[in-house]
Amino acid sequence: MNALTPFPDAVPLAAASSPPDQREDASRPHGAAIAFSGITKRFAATGAAAEVVALDDVTLDVAPGSITGIIGRSGAGKSTLLRTINGLDRPTAGTVRIDGLDVGALDGADLRALRREIGMIFQHFALLSSRTVFDNIALPLELAGMPRDEITQRVDELIELVGLTDKRGRYPAELSGGQKQRVGIARALATRPRVLLSDEATSALDPETTHSILALLKRINALTGVTIVLITHEMQVIKAICDRVAVIEAGRIIEAGDVYEVFARPQAETTRNFVASVTGAALPEAIAARLRPDPEGASQTVLRIVFTGENATAPVISRLSRSLDVDVTVLAGQVDAIAGKPFGNLIVAIPARPDVVDAVVALAGAHGLQAEVLGHVA
Amino acid sequence: MSPEIARLLVEALGQTLYMVAAAGLIGTALGLPLGVFLATSGRGELFEAVALNRVLGLIVNATRSTPFIILVVAIIPFTRLVAGTSIGTTAAIVPLTVAATPFIARIIEAAIREVDAGLIEASRAMGATPLQIVRKVLLPEALPAIVLGLTLTAVSLIGYSAMVGAVGGGGLGDLGIRFGYQRFMPEVMAAVVIVLIALVQAVQSLGDWIARRVNKRLRSA
Numbered sequence: 001m002n003a004l005t006p007f008p009d010a011v012p013l014a015a016a017s018s019p020p021d022q023r024e025d026a027s028r029p030h031g032a033a034i035a036f037s038g039i040t041k042r043f044a045a046t047g048a049a050a051e052v053v054a055l056d057d058v059t060l061d062v063a064p065g066s067i068t069g070i071i072g073r074s075g076a077g078k079s080t081l082l083r084t085i086n087g088l089d090r091p092t093a094g095t096v097r098i099d100g101l102d103v104g105a106l107d108g109a110d111l112r113a114l115r116r117e118i119g120m121i122f123q124h125f126a127l128l129s130s131r132t133v134f135d136n137i138a139l140p141l142e143l144a145g146m147p148r149d150e151i152t153q154r155v156d157e158l159i160e161l162v163g164l165t166d167k168r169g170r171y172p173a174e175l176s177g178g179q180k181q182r183v184g185i186a187r188a189l190a191t192r193p194r195v196l197l198s199d200e201a202t203s204a205l206d207p208e209t210t211h212s213i214l215a216l217l218k219r220i221n222a223l224t225g226v227t228i229v230l231i232t233h234e235m236q237v238i239k240a241i242c243d244r245v246a247v248i249e250a251g252r253i254i255e256a257g258d259v260y261e262v263f264a265r266p267q268a269e270t271t272r273n274f275v276a277s278v279t280g281a282a283l284p285e286a287i288a289a290r291l292r293p294d295p296e297g298a299s300q301t302v303l304r305i306v307f308t309g310e311n312a313t314a315p316v317i318s319r320l321s322r323s324l325d326v327d328v329t330v331l332a333g334q335v336d337a338i339a340g341k342p343f344g345n346l347i348v349a350i351p352a353r354p355d356v357v358d359a360v361v362a363l364a365g366a367h368g369l370q371a372e373v374l375g376h377v378a
Numbered sequence: 379m380s381p382e383i384a385r386l387l388v389e390a391l392g393q394t395l396y397m398v399a400a401a402g403l404i405g406t407a408l409g410l411p412l413g414v415f416l417a418t419s420g421r422g423e424l425f426e427a428v429a430l431n432r433v434l435g436l437i438v439n440a441t442r443s444t445p446f447i448i449l450v451v452a453i454i455p456f457t458r459l460v461a462g463t464s465i466g467t468t469a470a471i472v473p474l475t476v477a478a479t480p481f482i483a484r485i486i487e488a489a490i491r492e493v494d495a496g497l498i499e500a501s502r503a504m505g506a507t508p509l510q511i512v513r514k515v516l517l518p519e520a521l522p523a524i525v526l527g528l529t530l531t532a533v534s535l536i537g538y539s540a541m542v543g544a545v546g547g548g549g550l551g552d553l554g555i556r557f558g559y560q561r562f563m564p565e566v567m568a569a570v571v572i573v574l575i576a577l578v579q580a581v582q583s584l585g586d587w588i589a590r591r592v593n594k595r596l597r598s599a
Contacts, residue, residue: 086503115505126500129595130518139514140504171594187504197503 031065031227032117032194034085038094041080041251054080055091056251062244064099067221067228069242069259071235071274077251078231082197085229086118087111098195116144119188119226123200125180127172127187133159134168137186144191158186162216178209185216189224196220198230202237214240235278239263239338247271259339264308265370279345283374284332291375298352298376302331303360306370307344316367317348324359326350352376383557383566390553391573393467397542397549398535400471405478405535406528412438412479413486414512424498424508438480446477447541454545470539470547478535485527489520522593529585533578550574 041055054077062068072078083089084096087103096103098114106114127136137158141151159165162182172180181201188196198217202210218241221228232238238245238259246256247270254268263279266272283291283302291302305316321328333346350360357373364371412434418424419431444452450473457472458464493516501511517524540551550570558567 088499088503112505112507115503118503120500120503122496122500124496126494126496128497128515128519130521130592131594139501142514143501143504143506143510173595191504 030194031221031225032099033064034062034195034227034229035097036060036062036081036084036094037097039081039084039091039096040093041077041084041089042092053251055084058094058248058251058253060246060253060256062227062229064227065221065225066243067218067230067241068244068246069238070229070231070246070248071233071238072231072248073233076248078248079199081248082199082229082231085195085197086115086120116140116191117193118195118197119191119193120197120199121181121184121188121201123203125172125177125184125204127180127183129172132169132171133164133175133183136172136183137190140187140190154190155186158190161189161220162186176209177205178213181205181209181213182216185213185220189220189226192224194226196226196228198228200232201230203232203234210237211240217241235274238274239278239336243339247274260308260341260343263338263343264306279334279336279343283347287331287377290377292377293375295352295354295376298378300329300349300377301352301357302347302349302374302377303357304372304374305346305348305364306372307335307342307346308370309341309368314367314369316364316369317346319367320360320363324356324363326356326360347374349377383563383569386553386557387550387566387569387573390548390550390570391577393547394536394539394549394551394577397467397470397474397539397547398532401474401478401535401539402528402532404471404475405482405531408475409479409482410486412483414490414516416483416487417490418508418512418516424511438483441476441480442484446473446538447544449473449477450542450545457545465546467546467548470542470545470549473545474535474538474542477538478531481534482528482531485531486520486524489523489527490516492523493519522589522595525585525589525592529582529589532581532585536574536578536581550577 036058039055039058040053043052043054045051056077058077058081070078070081080089084091085098085103087106090104098118101114103111103114128139131139134155137155138151141154146154156168159168162185164179164182164186167175167179172183175183184201196217201217202213205213214237217228217230220226221241228241230237230242242259244257245259245262246253247262247268248254249268249270255262255266255271262271263275266275287302292298295301307314307316317328317330320326327350329349331347331349333344333348335342335344337343350356361371361373415425415427416431416434416438419427421428441449450470453473453476454464456476457469460472461469463469497515497519498511501515506514539547539549540554542549543552543555550573554567554570557563558570
């Protein structure tokens with residue numbers, strides 16, 4: 001039932017009898033590929049509430065070993081989509097396949113065996129308050145029936161991996177949010193899963209802690225090759241660690257692709273807003289209020305220039321003003337690294353003369369940059 | 379107080395402890411699985427069995443709404459069937475257990491329903507079976523509330539045990555009624571009340587102490 005696995009020597013999914021130790025080999029990625037196909041999820045009408053379509057014909061491929069982010073506002077359906085991967089939610093129509101294995105076809109013991117190959121971390125950590133750090137991480141191994149001495153060895157490995165050696169015997173109530181999520185991550189990795197699901201794992205954390213948790217997830221992905229699927233409402237998270245991103249709105253995927261591509265050329269309005277929230281490409285409000293589409297009588301034209309790839313660091317602004325003898329006012333901007341590549345975003349104002357504007361756009365294009373007229377101000 | 383009365387008091391205390399302990403233990407053994415089932419068999423829950431859940435809920439409510447003294451006499455045939463006799467301290471354990479079981483079941487049910495639903499979901503995501511979820515997650519997480527609930531049950535049973543004098547059950551309450559009230563010996567009544575207060579106080583303190591020990595939630599770092 002597992003013929004489609006891209007790793008010929010990987011242990012088949014849902015084969016509970018195989019010892020997990022034979023699966024880990026740091027030199028070889030062992031993350032699973034996930035394929036959503038035509039996923040629709042309807043929640044039946046109850047009483048006065050009408051039927052809700054949480055997911056509407058979602059098709060999406062998650063590459064093995066990738067960190068794929070699904071971003072959307074609350075209620076967009078991202079959580080439901082994530083839960084179809086381990087069968088916590090069953091789609092009304094469509095299939096989810098993990099390395100070719102149809103999740104919807106599994107039940108009972110087969111489904112539980114599959115779930116042991118899929119770790120999950122949660123926004124509110126979901127740790128047992130009655131168990132210590134050690135015993136929380138040991139729980140999935142106890143459930144799988146691992147002998148006690150092997151559990152001890154594995155859990156101590158994991159405690160070290162997430163940097164909680166000094167908290168081994170502490171209870172969750174004695175830990176900070178970031179430490180609790182580290183326990184959650186260690187627990188999710190205990191059974192050496194091939195997929196790690198992250199349900200808004202950093203949404204309850206402060207920015208600094210968020211950063212360290214994301215760095216840990218990235219390190220684990222590099223170390224073990226586990227496929228990470230995360231859902232979030234923060235573009236910052238996507239920017240920090242994802243390779244691929246899918247934007248979901250009202251139950252539909254409205255845009256999906258390579259993170260750098262989506263940041264550089266967002267197509268849908270929602271995606272643009274998400275991108276603008278982290279790239280410093282948001283127009284200052286005072287200017288946005290005065291912006292109008294009609295150039296008539298305007299004194300300045302506002303442009304967005306996107307710097308990507310090797311041109312991201314080109315000294316284009318100084319060249320513009322020198323070669324065209326134009327005064328360029330920088331209104332907003334940021335240069336950043338996205339998916340490890342430099343990425344800049346500038347909003348500038350230039351004199352509102354059609355010949356100047358055309359020349360600037362042409363010059364930017366000649367440097368391989370995109371320039372887009374946002375509007376005009378008087 | 380005469381040595382005779384003191385001897386009666388010690389004997390009555392022993393009977394009360396015996397009845398309360400036996401009814402409490404048997405009631406827990408029966409009420410625990412019943413409570414777990416009530417808490418996990420609703421619609422969409424681990425052991426979904428909506429109809430059975432409703433029937434058991436009705437039986438539990440019916441038992442709990444019957445005044446204890448009426449229950450004691452109403453189930454005399456059942457008591458005779460189980461204990462071989464309907465009179466005496468051991469026989470009195472039967473109605474006490476019948477009263478305690480639904481009480482304990484509701485307490486266990488409430489304690490389990492307080493456990494964060496996110497933990498059940500997390501355990502399902504880990505591949506836990508429903509029984510594993512009950513054993514490894516629900517019961518340990520509900521333990522502080524269960525301990526406090528069982529303490530409450532023990533205190534209630536001490537009160538109920540005063541009524542089983544009606545079927546010759548003996549115990550402190552019976553001593554108070556027969557000597558303190560019917561034989562006009564107020565000092566016996568006073569002694570019985572003092573012993574009962576001390577007993578309830580001791581049970582409550584012990585329960586609070588255990589509940590604190592097993593509660594890892596409110597620890598200061």
